[in-house]
Amino acid sequence: MNLYKGIHIIVIQLGNMKKMRIKNLGFSSGQYLVVIDDSVAVELGVRPHERVKVSYNGREVVAIVNVARNIPSNMILANEDILEELNVKEGDYVNIEPAPIPLSIKYIKDRLRGVRLSYDEVKAIVEDIVSGRLSEIELTALVTATHYLGMSIEEMYYFSKAMIETGERLELNKKPILDKHSIGGVPGDKTTMIVVPIIASLGYVIPKTSSRAITSPAGTADRVEVLAPVELNIDEVREVVLKTNGCMVWGGALQLAPADDKIIQVEYPLAIDPFFVPSIMAKKGSVGATHVVIDIPVGRGAKVKTIGDGHYIARYFIEVGRRLGMQVVCALTYGEEPIGYA
Amino acid sequence: MNLYKGIHIIVIQLGNMKKMRIKNLGFSSGQYLVVIDDSVAVELGVRPHERVKVSYNGREVVAIVNVARNIPSNMILANEDILEELNVKEGDYVNIEPAPIPLSIKYIKDRLRGVRLSYDEVKAIVEDIVSGRLSEIELTALVTATHYLGMSIEEMYYFSKAMIETGERLELNKKPILDKHSIGGVPGDKTTMIVVPIIASLGYVIPKTSSRAITSPAGTADRVEVLAPVELNIDEVREVVLKTNGCMVWGGALQLAPADDKIIQVEYPLAIDPFFVPSIMAKKGSVGATHVVIDIPVGRGAKVKTIGDGHYIARYFIEVGRRLGMQVVCALTYGEEPIGYA
Structure with missing residues (x-):
């Protein structure tokens, strides 16, 4: 009986495997993508945005399927990430078969129904975000669902922790490590450029990463770039910090909490940011911060409109920080007008 | 002063326009897609999933931007839909510039904040869905937001009407036109194959479109295909119906309410269907139905669990139908076991 079952499964798999050029x-x-003809998708039994396993010579990748028309039925279009990973050349024959659905998608569907997630479930989701196994539809659903459902303080901690664990980390083997962050929303903020040198000059370590702006005229990383290079890799950051106590670099050039970078790509076009606490805390955790100041500008034009909301948000940062082993202090600041000569 | 302003705008536009091979x-x-290098995206000032205008020889299209690496900075990768529409050949130089953000995205962002939409806003969204101007992120956010916020009966009507107006319509110039639909969820349903011939034999017109299954063994269209071709175009459907009073065809081969087909592509991987009332009513409206029976299977394994919920849903179908000029009757049926020899 077991033998028959085994044979049955093998037959099904062979039936759905195809050799394709x-x-x-x-x-x-940065994500494995293939494009196949719609008739091939039906033949394989995969729908758009589902996943296929592409294998060649003992190597394999799981890729998101895009379905199109007018592609020869024995041809699979693949991006360079796949050709590199499989070490295969254009024109070679690879094997294609439907890939099992990642467990993380079940957890995202649970989340859509309002279920709270455990650490293992959050970790599975974050790992699949980082490795590009989730389609944009699935990632967007997670972000939008979280916008409506909110996050428990446990989930904020779980996401922060999982984001830290799935990225690079700056290892300085020093304590304390200081850091600061503003949740933003007020133009003209140049605090980092003043605070970091002061802290470093006092003998404290402060490895500060910042973001660039894309649509606004300048982010902190852009401002710093007028004075010094900001696209350092993690080894260069370590070298600079060990020598000078501080740095001001562009976070995007590092691989600190890369899940966060992918989540932001979805949040940005929708103008929502339900992951902002884990986003910030993961970046702080990735540089090994032990003492952190979070600046929360409050005001009618800022992200946080009232002092009451500011206190509420401050508690999240402090508690998530505590669980991550960081001491967090929040400063509610005046956010009703641009900072300095904006 | 106005002249200076005009010059200023021209300069900005030229600065952000690029000639690319x-x-x-x-x-x-079925959607205009381009891929450009990340450095080119920064230069143009567009982010992934935003839109660029691609123009050549007086023709232009608006395409969704995908950003990748390792692409020569003077090259734009475009799918065949674009080359066809612009009547341009590989290697030719086209003009690229950032395209304005469609208004419908503002309306989707409003919807995310819980705002109810007017007919004009819904129409703009549906038009942009059909013409492929929305990215998958934006479409998924609309679907997920609607899952949480629900739809008012006005919005159900607006979406139904806009979906009908943006698609093909079957014009038979006859009355009454009968139709039936089951909201599904119970295996083994073969009602269409029995009901349609009976209705047609009694002299009533019933142009029935059905869906295929992809992951389950068979949808109604698949079942009918065992006996007759189902991939008819709209002229063939008209011919068959005028001759025999009825038809049983695959809806996917027609262009009836195509917005619905794109929405379903997002709903399916998430296993949610917040648009089911407009989805169904739009398809009925597109064939000109005047009298419609909606089958609502009720039971623990079905989509609708209780008789109370069934009554609730029935009211939506009846009222949306009334506004579209259709007389709708709902049948709450026993949905606790497969139908017939499943």
């Missing part, structure tokens, strides 16, 4: 899409995107 | 991605997807 690989063609290079000619770009690299 | 177009390269064919080699597939067609």
Whole structure:
């Protein structure tokens, strides 16, 4: 009986496996992407945005499926990330078969129904975000659902921790490590450029990463770049900090909490940011911060409108920080007008 | 003063316009897609999933931007839909510039904040869905937000009406036109194959469209296909119905309420269907139905668990139908076991 079952499964798998010629899409995107003809998708039994396993010579990747028309039925278009990972050349034959659905998608569907997530479930989701196994639809659903459902303080901690664990970490083997962050929303903020040198000059370690602006004229990283290079890699950051006590660099060049960077790509076009506490705390945790000041500008034009809301949000940062082993202090600041000569 | 303003605007636009060589991605997807290098995206000031205008020789399209790496900075990868629409050949130079953000995205952001939409706003959203101007992130946010916020009966009517108006319509110039639909969820349903011939034999017109199954073994369209071709175009449907009073065809081969088909592509992987009332009513409206029976299977394993919920849902169908000029009757049926020899 077991033997028959085994044979049955093998037959099904062979039936859904196809040998196809690989063609290079000619770009690299940090996620494994393939495009196949719609008739091939039906034949394989995969729908758009589901996943296929592409294998060649003992190597394999799981890729998100895009379905299109007018593609020869024995051809699979793949981005360079796939050709590199499989070490395969355009024109070679690779094996394609439907890939099992990642467990994290079940957890996202649970989340959509309002279920709170355990640490293992959050970790599975974050790992799949980082490795590009989630489609944009699934990631957007997670972000939008969280916008409506909110996050428990446990989930904020779980996401922060999982984001830290799935990224690079700055190891300085020093204590204390100081850091600061503003949740933003007020133009003209140049605090970092003043605070970091002061802290460093007093003998404290402060490895500060900042973001660039894309649509606004300048983010802190852009401002710093007028004076010094900001695109350092993690080894260069370590070198600079060990020498000078501080740094001001662009976070995007590092791989600190990369899940956060992918979540932001979805939040930005929708103008919502339900992950802002884990986002910030994960970046602080990734540089090993032990003492952190969070600036919460409050005012009608800022992200946080009232002092009451500011206190509420401050408690999240302090408690998530405590669980991550950081001492967090929040400063509610005046956010009703631009800071300095904006 | 006005003149200076005009010059200023021209200068900004020229600064953000780029001549680039177009390269064919080699597939067609029903949506305009381009891929550019991340450095080019920064130069143009567009972020991933935003839109660019691609123009050539007096023709232009608005395409969704995908950002990747390792693409020559003077090259834009475009799918075949774009090359066809612009009548341009691989290697030719096209103009690229950032496209304005569609108004519908503002309305989707309003919807995310809980705002109810007017008909004009719904129409703008549906038009942009059909023409592929919305990114998957924006469409998914609309679907997920609607899952949480629900839809007012006005919005159900607006979406139904807008979906009908943005698609093909079956014009039979006859009355009455009968139709039936089951909201599904119970295996083994073969009602259509029995009901349609009976209705047609009694002299009533019933142009029935059905869906295929992809992951389950068979949808109604698949079942009918055992006996007759189901991939008819709209002219063939008209011919068949005028001759025999009825038809049983695959809805996916027609262009009835195409916005619905795109919404379903997002709903399916998330296993949610907040648009089911407009989805169904739009398809009925597109074939000109005047009298419709909606089957609502009720039971613990079905989509609708209780008789109370069934009554609730029935009211939506009846009222939306009334506003669309259809007489709708709902049948709450026993949905606790498969129908017939499943």
